[in-house]
Amino acid sequence: xxxxxxxxxxxxxxxxxxxxxxxxxxxxxxxxxxxxxxxxxxxxxxxxxxxxxxxxxxxxxxxxxxxxxxxxxxxxxxxxxxxxxxxxxxxxxxxxxxxxxxxxxxxxxxxxxxxxxxxxxxxxxxxxxxxxxxxxxxxxxxxxxxxxxxxxxxxxxxxxxxxxxxxxxxxxxxxxxxxxxxxxxxxxxxxxxxxxxxxxxxxxxxxxxxxxxxxxxxxxxxxxxxxxxx
DNA sequence: CGAGTTTGACCAGCGC
DNA sequence: GCGCTGGTCAAACTCG
Numbered sequence: 001x002x003x004x005x006x007x008x009x010x011x012x013x014x015x016x017x018x019x020x021x022x023x024x025x026x027x028x029x030x031x032x033x034x035x036x037x038x039x040x041x042x043x044x045x046x047x048x049x050x051x052x053x054x055x056x057x058x059x060x061x062x063x064x065x066x067x068x069x070x071x072x073x074x075x076x077x078x079x080x081x082x083x084x085x086x087x088x089x090x091x092x093x094x095x096x097x098x099x100x101x102x103x104x105x106x107x108x109x110x111x112x113x114x115x116x117x118x119x120x121x122x123x124x125x126x127x128x129x130x131x132x133x134x135x136x137x138x139x140x141x142x143x144x145x146x147x148x149x150x151x152x153x154x155x156x157x158x159x160x161x162x163x164x165x166x167x168x169x170x171x172x173x174x175x176x177x178x179x180x181x182x183x184x185x186x187x188x189x190x191x192x193x194x195x196x197x198x199x200x201x202x203x204x205x206x207x208x209x210x211x212x213x214x215x216x217x218x219x220x221x222x223x224x225x226x227x228x229x230x
Numbered sequence: 231c232g233a234g235t236t237t238g239a240c241c242a243g244c245g246c
Numbered sequence: 247g248c249g250c251t252g253g254t255c256a257a258a259c260t261c262g
Contacts (some may be wrong), residue, residue, distance in 0.1 A: 085235055087254060104233085113253095147249070
């Protein structure tokens with residue numbers, strides 16, 4: 001990265017359309033606080049077989065996910081963190097593959113998925129999973145206005161305003177309740193950060209049909225009610 | 231040479 | 247139970 005200029009260039013290509021929040025995995029939530037994240041990146045000592053690093057009989061507990069759509073020419077958006085690609089898969093019903101990235105920082109378990117909308121190839125859907133345990137390397141180095149969505153714990157309205165392309169969705173109350181029940185500070189922070197943007201969202205109108213369609217994959221259906229998408 | 235990418239294989243979960 | 251799909255691993259490869 002070459003600091004602000006390059007990043008501005010990247011940012012200028014982007015027009016964030018929509019940001020959605022993904023919380024909990026309804027069917028996969030499991031009360032097993034010991035296993036917060038199955039694989040710690042960098043620790044390969046336990047690998048026995050390909051794809052078999054996970055303990056048998058235990059469902060992986062997923063971190064809350066946080067996704068947003070970005071209109072961008074590039075698949076992998078610069079967000080201030082360093083990512084390492086660890087996989088790519090063809091996506092059902094889409095000619096575009098989904099790429100899997102992991103934060104290269106040791107002990108940081110954050111992952112992200114990047115895929116392109118098959119209905120609007122100019123739209124990139126990025127899904128973050130987990131929370132960075134460190135600061136953005138770029139931030140540390142002084143590039144303070146890189147896009148850096150993952151540190152959700154630090155997300156607050158000013159973040160979105162700085163990166164004015166970001167817009168939060170209208171969260172369904174049920175989802176909020178679910179998360180509160182889980183006493184998840186991370187989500188609570190997220191929810192708090194979201195609230196002020198529910199109003200903004202109304203100004204932006206609703207997502208077109210095809211955008212919503214592709215979001216169904218990653219947005220719980222409970223969004224439907226309040227989002228009132230066409 | 232180290233860091234990152236590509237790619238095929240593998241496993242787990244889920245729906246039928 | 248079986249097949250499909252998503253997610254991950256890791257060897258091979260590329261690049262600076």
